[in-house]
Amino acid sequence: MESVVVALGGNAILGRGVKPTYANQLKRIMESAKSIAIGIRRSRYGIIVITHGNGPQVGDEFLRNEYSRKVLPPLPLHMLTAETQATIGAMLQRCLLYEFSRLHIDRDVEVVITHALVNKNDTAFEKATKPIGPFYNRNELKNEMKSGAFDYVHEQGRYRRVVASPKPLKVLEIGAIKKLASSGAVVIAGGGGGIPVIKSRIGYAGVDAVIDKDYTSQVIASALDVDRLSILTEPEYVYMDFPKNKMPVKNVRLGRPMPEIKFMEEGTMKPKVEACMQFISNGGNKACIGNIKNMESANGGVFGTVFRK
Ligand SMILES: Nc1ncnc2c1ncn2[C@@H]1O[C@H](COP(=O)(O)OP(=O)(O)OP(=O)(O)O)[C@@H](O)[C@H]1O
Numbered sequence: 001m002e003s004v005v006v007a008l009g010g011n012a013i014l015g016r017g018v019k020p021t022y023a024n025q026l027k028r029i030m031e032s033a034k035s036i037a038i039g040i041r042r043s044r045y046g047i048i049v050i051t052h053g054n055g056p057q058v059g060d061e062f063l064r065n066e067y068s069r070k071v072l073p074p075l076p077l078h079m080l081t082a083e084t085q086a087t088i089g090a091m092l093q094r095c096l097l098y099e100f101s102r103l104h105i106d107r108d109v110e111v112v113i114t115h116a117l118v119n120k121n122d123t124a125f126e127k128a129t130k131p132i133g134p135f136y137n138r139n140e141l142k143n144e145m146k147s148g149a150f151d152y153v154h155e156q157g158r159y160r161r162v163v164a165s166p167k168p169l170k171v172l173e174i175g176a177i178k179k180l181a182s183s184g185a186v187v188i189a190g191g192g193g194g195i196p197v198i199k200s201r202i203g204y205a206g207v208d209a210v211i212d213k214d215y216t217s218q219v220i221a222s223a224l225d226v227d228r229l230s231i232l233t234e235p236e237y238v239y240m241d242f243p244k245n246k247m248p249v250k251n252v253r254l255g256r257p258m259p260e261i262k263f264m265e266e267g268t269m270k271p272k273v274e275a276c277m278q279f280i281s282n283g284g285n286k287a288c289i290g291n292i293k294n295m296e297s298a299n300g301g302v303f304g305t306v307f308r309k
């Protein structure tokens with residue numbers, strides 16, 4: 001039986017440009033849960049761990065905290081990732097349980113609040129790269145920038161806040177994830193890349209950053225020694241010269257010359273490609289980057305840009 005870590009991108013949680021209401025997110029998550037359940041029924045996987053991003057949601061929580069600071073003290077950024085693990089995790093859990101009952105899949109679904117250890121000297125703390133929260137146009141950006149607290153990135157004609165995004169070294173709850181997944185439960189873990197912590201005198205301390213869930217997905221996939229890492233995102237493939245020319249990269253073989261990917265954005269596509277390469281070089285069998293709809297119809301679970309040894 002194949003084992004898999006499936007990483008859900010923001011697109012699987014909320015459509016681009018759609019208002020981030022609870023109802024809109026639940027609707028999109030329900031569609032994603034349906035695709036995942038169909039995939040599980042077709043392929044009869046053993047271990048299944050689902051990770052997910054939280055870029056838009058953690059940025060929105062950040063804004064909520066900022067706007068209400070006159071009445072309530074804001075929570076630190078790392079605690080907002082904890083909140084999004086619970087909210088996105090609960091929605092996904094509920095939707096999967098519903099789809100499993102409909103398709104007669106007899107599996108538990110568990111959400112594991114996950115911490116990821118990072119190095120306090122990670123150079124990522126020197127330059128913010130991870131986009132979070134809403135998009136701003138030029139006028140909105142002028143107003144936004146008055147706080148002076150953030151850096152911004154230009155993404156497809158609009159602007160977004162960026163925060164530091166250190167690499168995860170290990171996931172603290174990996175033992176629990178393994179036990180649950182081995183018992184047959186579908187485990188939702190590593191949400192939003194994990195709550196970033198560093199070692200401290202009292203054990204672990206949270207740090208204000210957002211880890212890219214693609215790296216954490218790889219850390220979990222390699223630690224569990226699964227066969228496959230599937231990264232579900234908006235584009236159908238990694239493109240060679242994005243966004244000018246959408247020539248798809250279909251296959252990447254680790255020991256062979258790498259297709260020339262001319263543009264790989266920090267904080268979006270680069271973490272995915274690096275995560276897949278690392279997974280394969282650690283002994284993983286296959287890694288895919290592509291759209292969730294293609295995964296549903298994929299033969300043998302292979303879709304999008306495929307990485308192999
Ligand atoms: N070479 C490339 N090929 C395809 N897409 C690319 C490339 N370089 C950058 N991108 C961008 O990467 C985006 C996908 O990464 P992104 O981080 O936005 O999504 P995600 O990881 O699925 O979701 P989230 O980070 O919100 O959880 C695409 O929508 C596209 O804009």
Ligand SMILES: [Mg+2]
Pocket residue numbers: 009053055212267268
């Ligand atoms: Mg991303």
